[in-house]
Amino acid sequence: MSAPALPTSLVENPRLDRWIRFLPDRTVRIATGKVEIGQGVVTALGQIAADELDVPFERVVVLSGDTAEGPDEMYTTSSLSIEMSGGSIRLVCAEVRAKAIDRAALRLNCSPDELEVIDGRFLQNGAESGQDYWSVAGEIDFTQAPTGANRTKPVGAYKVVGRSVPRLDLPAKVTGAAFLHDVLPQGVLHARMLRQPNPGATLASLDEAAIRRAAKGELQILRDVNFVAFVSPVESVAQGAAAAAAAHAVWTNLRHIDPAQQEAAWLKGQPSIDRTIGAPPARSTPRRPFEITVSRPYIAHASMGPSCALAEFREGHLTVWSHGQGMHPLRRNLAVVLGLPVEAITARHLHGAGCYGHNGADDAALDAALIASQLPGKLIRLQWRREEEFGFEPVGPAMLVTLHIDLDERGRPADWATEIWSATHVQRPGMGSGYLLASEALANPPPEVKPTDPPEERGGGGTRNAVPLYDVPAHRILHHLVARPPVRTSALRGLGALPNVFAIESAMDELAARAGEDPVAYRLSILSEPRARRLVEEVAERANWSTRGPAGTGKGLGLGFARYKNRAAYAAVVAAVTVQESVRVDRVWALADAGLVVNPDGARNQLEGGIVQAISWTLKEQVRFDERGIASCDWQGYPILRFSELPEIEAELVDGAGNPSLGVGECTVGPTAAAIGNAVAHALGVRVHDMPLTRDRIMAALLKT
Amino acid sequence: MTIDLTVNGERLQTAVAETTSLIDVLRNEFGLCGTRYGCGLEQCGSCMVLLDGEPVYSCSREVGTVAGRSVMTIEGLGQPGSLHPLQQAFLDEQAGQCGYCLSGILISAKALIDRTPNPTRADIVQALDKHLCRCGAHQRILRAVERAAAAVRDGRPA
Numbered sequence: 111m112s113a114p115a116l117p118t119s120l121v122e123n124p125r126l127d128r129w130i131r132f133l134p135d136r137t138v139r140i141a142t143g144k145v146e147i148g149q150g151v152v153t154a155l156g157q158i159a160a161d162e163l164d165v166p167f168e169r170v171v172v173l174s175g176d177t178a179e180g181p182d183e184m185y186t187t188s189s190l191s192i193e194m195s196g197g198s199i200r201l202v203c204a205e206v207r208a209k210a211i212d213r214a215a216l217r218l219n220c221s222p223d224e225l226e227v228i229d230g231r232f233l234q235n236g237a238e239s240g241q242d243y244w245s246v247a248g249e250i251d252f253t254q255a256p257t258g259a260n261r262t263k264p265v266g267a268y269k270v271v272g273r274s275v276p277r278l279d280l281p282a283k284v285t286g287a288a289f290l291h292d293v294l295p296q297g298v299l300h301a302r303m304l305r306q307p308n309p310g311a312t313l314a315s316l317d318e319a320a321i322r323r324a325a326k327g328e329l330q331i332l333r334d335v336n337f338v339a340f341v342s343p344v345e346s347v348a349q350g351a352a353a354a355a356a357a358h359a360v361w362t363n364l365r366h367i368d369p370a371q372q373e374a375a376w377l378k379g380q381p382s383i384d385r386t387i388g389a390p391p392a393r394s395t396p397r398r399p400f401e402i403t404v405s406r407p408y409i410a411h412a413s414m415g416p417s418c419a420l421a422e423f424r425e426g427h428l429t430v431w432s433h434g435q436g437m438h439p440l441r442r443n444l445a446v447v448l449g450l451p452v453e454a455i456t457a458r459h460l461h462g463a464g465c466y467g468h469n470g471a472d473d474a475a476l477d478a479a480l481i482a483s484q485l486p487g488k489l490i491r492l493q494w495r496r497e498e499e500f501g502f503e504p505v506g507p508a509m510l511v512t513l514h515i516d517l518d519e520r521g522r523p524a525d526w527a528t529e530i531w532s533a534t535h536v537q538r539p540g541m542g543s544g545y546l547l548a549s550e551a552l553a554n555p556p557p558e559v560k561p562t563d564p565p566e567e568r569g570g571g572g573t574r575n576a577v578p579l580y581d582v583p584a585h586r587i588l589h590h591l592v593a594r595p596p597v598r599t600s601a602l603r604g605l606g607a608l609p610n611v612f613a614i615e616s617a618m619d620e621l622a623a624r625a626g627e628d629p630v631a632y633r634l635s636i637l638s639e640p641r642a643r644r645l646v647e648e649v650a651e652r653a654n655w656s657t658r659g660p661a662g663t664g665k666g667l668g669l670g671f672a673r674y675k676n677r678a679a680y681a682a683v684v685a686a687v688t689v690q691e692s693v694r695v696d697r698v699w700a701l702a703d704a705g706l707v708v709n710p711d712g713a714r715n716q717l718e719g720g721i722v723q724a725i726s727w728t729l730k731e732q733v734r735f736d737e738r739g740i741a742s743c744d745w746q747g748y749p750i751l752r753f754s755e756l757p758e759i760e761a762e763l764v765d766g767a768g769n770p771s772l773g774v775g776e777c778t779v780g781p782t783a784a785a786i787g788n789a790v791a792h793a794l795g796v797r798v799h800d801m802p803l804t805r806d807r808i809m810a811a812l813l814k815t
Numbered sequence: 816m817t818i819d820l821t822v823n824g825e826r827l828q829t830a831v832a833e834t835t836s837l838i839d840v841l842r843n844e845f846g847l848c849g850t851r852y853g854c855g856l857e858q859c860g861s862c863m864v865l866l867d868g869e870p871v872y873s874c875s876r877e878v879g880t881v882a883g884r885s886v887m888t889i890e891g892l893g894q895p896g897s898l899h900p901l902q903q904a905f906l907d908e909q910a911g912q913c914g915y916c917l918s919g920i921l922i923s924a925k926a927l928i929d930r931t932p933n934p935t936r937a938d939i940v941q942a943l944d945k946h947l948c949r950c951g952a953h954q955r956i957l958r959a960v961e962r963a964a965a966a967v968r969d970g971r972p973a
Contacts, residue, residue, distance in 0.1 A: 283914025286849015722951025
């Protein structure tokens with residue numbers, strides 16, 4: 111039997127010491143390229159290592175996102191950390207454990223079979239041997255490449271994996287010490303930006319004297335073509351300068367946006383890169399056609415904290431501290447813009463406010479690096495302003511999805527085409543058409559690159575979850591990748607999954623109604639996957655689906671189901687809503703199957719967070735434009751779900767220990783949106799197709815009936 | 816001219832301009848970085864501190880207006896080893912994801928349970944409704960405040 115292929119992370123980081131080190135204080139340091147963004151991954155990876163090494167969890171420390179010492183695992187994305195990094199750490203630990211036992215056996219002049227590991231100590235035939243990991247670590251060659259050849263533990267042997275270990279980072283976060291934003295040593299210089307309003311905009315004049323008067327304090331104004339930064343030892347001075355600057359700057363080549371472009375409907379008919387994926391076109395004209403179109407507007411990450419970064423350029427070496435999702439990619443991207451060799455840069459992750467995809471973190475890191483390279487020897491702390499965060503973060507793209515379904519004589523889909531209009535979902539710097547924001551303001555802005563979307567084998571972007579998990583004889587996707595959206599778009603939790611699942615699940619309810627069947631029964635009639643069936647059945651039972659009343663009473667119950675990316679965790683969600691003039695979600699039941707769950711409470715926290723965020727997106731959120739760009743630049747312009755709008759949520763994981771771990775962080779967003787959409791349709795007796803499901807849209811739908 | 820104020824029980828002085836924001840003074844003058852800047856617009860609640868026991872937004876509050884008064888920040892609520900029951904309850908419930916909003920929320924929760932030792936769920940929602948949480952930890956946060964209130968009533972740590 112040949113060994114399974116080595117995970118990409120191990121192939122690309124072929125030294126054991128990039129992954130694991132035994133430290134003199136009798137701890138073992140596990141390193142990961144994935145970073146903590148509020149999802150609890152650092153704790154979960156530590157659990158995996160503790161079990162595989164047989165060391166107490168308390169002796170495991172996790173180094174996360176460090177280009178100097180940790181592995182390169184690209185970005186922390188797509189709910190892949192447990193599968194990718196966790197899988198790699200598990201193999202590395204199994205290998206190091208075997209090597210350590212071999213060394214101990216040599217010292218003890220015994221067979222490795224006589225040794226077992228308890229709490230990091232080696233026991234010989236049950237008795238203390240005096241040897242442990244730390245005593246033999248010096249004899250292991252950690253420069254070797256991992257082979258992945260050692261057998262990892264069976265699931266039944268896990269002691270720490272599967273336990274709800276409390277998050278390692280949370281104690282600091284309830285006592286006021288935790289974030290990158292809080293690194294404020296003596297001598298730090300505070301920096302703020304005047305942002306180039308749009309790529310190509312040219313700074314014609316800047317009244318520096320007026321800005322200095324407004325700033326009221328010691329201020330440096332740094333300019334490099336269209337890049338302008340304000341630097342001061344006093345934070346309020348830098349902030350004051352930036353706040354005043356827009357009124358004292360004259361730009362040319364400003365873009366003009368028609369605010370109608372903020373609507374998903376605008377996407378149709380725009381120049382696009384088109385492709386067809388899946389089954390060949392249907393040969394015959396549809397006999398029983400059904401069509402439905404849904405949409406989702408541009409949405410924001412809207413992190414609670416503004417993006418922030420620290421940078422210091424000293425003796426030719428740049429060190430950057432960032433809350434971005436990938437420190438190795440950041441380092442490479444900074445090297446390109448700054449014209450520095452990669453080795454001259456160190457990028458280190460520190461915690462930031464919650465991050466749900468590609469937000470402003472990387473851009474802030476470049477801002478700080480550019481300032482630091484102009485002021486060698488100084489530690490620069492760069493922070494975005496709130497309006498800058500909303501106005502310049504890459505946003506989740508608007509999407510328009512039309513399903514063209516041909517039904518068989520039993521009212522089941524016989525042929526299904528999903529037509530999608532969307533801008534790209536990934537413009538991470540260094541990928542596709544991605545770039546770091548400030549590079550647009552410099553002398554040689556990056557050339558315009560044709561946009562791309564993640565390929566299907568990585569789960570797709572706009573096409574994510576476009577393929578229904580239901581039994582459909584022929585399915586194809588017509589993907590219109592809209593080439594030039596009015597604003598920068600990139601990855602936001604779930605990518606295209608939310609609108610696509612919303613479309614599929616809306617169709618399921620509509621088709622069930624046509625067939626005169628219950629929506630759950632209809633779904634089950636075309637859902638043969640056992641794990642999927644189980645979730646739909648069980649969540650319906652928990653929600654007392656059988657007592658669901660007639661449509662049009664103002665009270666609604668709706669269901670949504672999907673398996674994230676058709677390959678990560680499964681989730682089924684039922685939402686109960688009350689619709690008067692606006693929608694209130696009263697209660698949510700969610701069940702997920704994530705296979706082996708490393709930290710059940712952490713995973714539940716992720717399910718709950720996805721549900722809350724999806725309620726907010728579905729009911730409330732839309733990025734709004736004016737003629738210059740994004741106009742929804744504060745929390746009044748971009749409201750999100752509040753405590754008073756929170757439903758009662760029951761989110762549970764089914765026992766999936768017989769199956770491998772599946773990424774859980776994004777699995778609830780699509781099903782939650784879909785469940786709400788269906789519940790609203792049930793409550794009203796008429797469907798609202800366009801998100802957010804606002805009061806205006808509810809009223810318009812009611813007027814139509 | 817100097818401004819005197821009491822912060823977390825300690826008498827402190829600052830010589831900054833009276834119009835400087837309280838959050839700026841706390842973070843940059845006094846090194847109390849646990850108070851978080853979120854929006855600067857009194858819209859998100861991240862920067863909440865207690866002023867003579869009442870929650871106020873420190874992002875927009877000019878330090879001149881708090882002269883001679885008493886401020887409590889998250890650092891004054893409790894520290895590792897001597898956690899306030901609220902902090903302990905937030906850990907017990909794992910009530911947070913990124914945690915950026917928690918300083919402000921804990922402060923408003925403190926004001927609530929000081930005033931209303933038996934808060935109903937509706938009382939807690941009302942007290943926290945000025946706070947935003949983007950990660951969706953709301954339900955855990957509500958449970959944690961209930962748990963802490965019960966602990967304080969019973970004289971338990973949490």
